[in-house]
Amino acid sequence: MKLNLNIQPLNTWITSGKEPLVIAGPCSAETEDQLVATAKLLANTGKITALRAGIWKPRTRPGEFEGIGSIGLEWLKRAKEETGLPTAVEVATAKHVEEALAAGVDILWVGARSTANPFTVQEIADALQGVDVPVMVKNPVNPDLSLWIGALERINNAGITKLAAIHRGFSSYGNTTFRNDPMWDLAISLKTQVPDLPIINDPSHITGNRDLIGYIAQKAFDLDMQGVMIESHIDPSVAWTDAKQQVTPAALSDIIDNLTLRKAEVKSAAVSDKLAELRAKIDKIDDLIIQKVAERMNIAEQIGKYKKDNNITILQVNRWEEILKKTTDYGKALKLDAEFTEKLLELVHTESIRRQGIILNEGQEQVEEKLTQA
Numbered sequence: 001m002k003l004n005l006n007i008q009p010l011n012t013w014i015t016s017g018k019e020p021l022v023i024a025g026p027c028s029a030e031t032e033d034q035l036v037a038t039a040k041l042l043a044n045t046g047k048i049t050a051l052r053a054g055i056w057k058p059r060t061r062p063g064e065f066e067g068i069g070s071i072g073l074e075w076l077k078r079a080k081e082e083t084g085l086p087t088a089v090e091v092a093t094a095k096h097v098e099e100a101l102a103a104g105v106d107i108l109w110v111g112a113r114s115t116a117n118p119f120t121v122q123e124i125a126d127a128l129q130g131v132d133v134p135v136m137v138k139n140p141v142n143p144d145l146s147l148w149i150g151a152l153e154r155i156n157n158a159g160i161t162k163l164a165a166i167h168r169g170f171s172s173y174g175n176t177t178f179r180n181d182p183m184w185d186l187a188i189s190l191k192t193q194v195p196d197l198p199i200i201n202d203p204s205h206i207t208g209n210r211d212l213i214g215y216i217a218q219k220a221f222d223l224d225m226q227g228v229m230i231e232s233h234i235d236p237s238v239a240w241t242d243a244k245q246q247v248t249p250a251a252l253s254d255i256i257d258n259l260t261l262r263k264a265e266v267k268s269a270a271v272s273d274k275l276a277e278l279r280a281k282i283d284k285i286d287d288l289i290i291q292k293v294a295e296r297m298n299i300a301e302q303i304g305k306y307k308k309d310n311n312i313t314i315l316q317v318n319r320w321e322e323i324l325k326k327t328t329d330y331g332k333a334l335k336l337d338a339e340f341t342e343k344l345l346e347l348v349h350t351e352s353i354r355r356q357g358i359i360l361n362e363g364q365e366q367v368e369e370k371l372t373q374a
């Protein structure tokens with residue numbers, strides 16, 4: 001389902017004309033010298049669209065550095081004066097919004113922990129009423145697309161039309177490759193549901209590791225995201241926060257140089273013809289897949305009737321395991337990833353069980369209806 005937000009295209013409110021769009025700067029503003037020196041080196045690369053810096057830092061545990069506070073806004077002002085770069089900060093309360101706007105900050109962003117809390121988002125939205133400032137909304141820490149969209153709606157309802165989302169990945173439990181799981185599917189769903197919404201990727205927070213930033217940034221651009229926010233510090237080894245994921249301005253410049261930018265729209269006629277030919281093949285195969293899935297469901301329903309007449313349980317673990325094994329083996333022989341085949345089969349099996357459930361419990365349709373409405 002498509003959602004209509006009242007959004008202005010990104011290139012009308014970020015007008016640097018630089019490709020790709022890169023918002024960069026230290027995780028935290030630590031000292032005036034650190035911020036201004038980093039900003040100057042970033043500006044000198046000629047590749048940066050806006051300068052970011054955390055002033056108020058929501059930290060998971062107490063006792064950690066929680067941001068330099070309002071004084072940092074003065075430093076940002078100086079960095080802007082000396083580099084010409086527009087500035088961006090995270091806001092988490094109405095007071096932050098008021099102070100940031102009073103200090104001339106150009107872009108505000110709502111952090112992942114704030115997005116997870118509708119009361120906080122509403123407080124920020126209320127403080128933004130009547131203001132025409134760009135706002136970016138990070139995904140919530142938990143993988144909840146509705147919460148992300150809800151936060152964007154609240155900010156949009158406050159009259160903010162210069163709106164973008166930031167994809168910074170999702171918290172997960174235990175040791176994982178990334179600091180925050182990108183769960184690309186969620187960002188793709190957001191793009192599908194709100195096609196006009198620009199999405200900025202945050203590879204620093206996804207990876208938590210400077211060596212992987214280029215890899216994730218490339219993936220983001222390949223998925224048609226509109227820009228990146230990357231943490232950069234004049235000397236990451238002494239950074240007060242998130243040292244492992246910050247890069248020097250020079251390293252950031254290399255990361256940007258190594259990106260391959262691709263376009264969503266196809267311009268050349270030859271490429272477009274070839275693509276159309278291959279897409280026609282895919283369309284035919286998709287039709288066949290759906291046709292075969294429908295045939296399979298029909299047989300599952302016949303089995304369901306048989307099970308009902310003979311009092312046999314729906315779930316047949318041994319048969320299911322046999323199907324899983326033989327089909328993933330077959331898939332492997334055809335160069336399909338086993339995990340992918342398994343997921344696909346699981347989806348089919350779950351639907352098959354749902355249909356047999358309806359047959360075995362005929363007369364209980366109202367219960368099913370109530371459940372789907374709940």
Ligand SMILES: O=C(O)C(=O)C[C@]1(C(=O)O)C=C[C@@H](O)C=C1
Binds near residue numbers: 353356
């Ligand atoms: O073999 C059966 O008993 C079926 O009903 C088919 C089927 C399936 O769709 O693959 C469905 C449910 C069982 O758990 C096992 C397999």
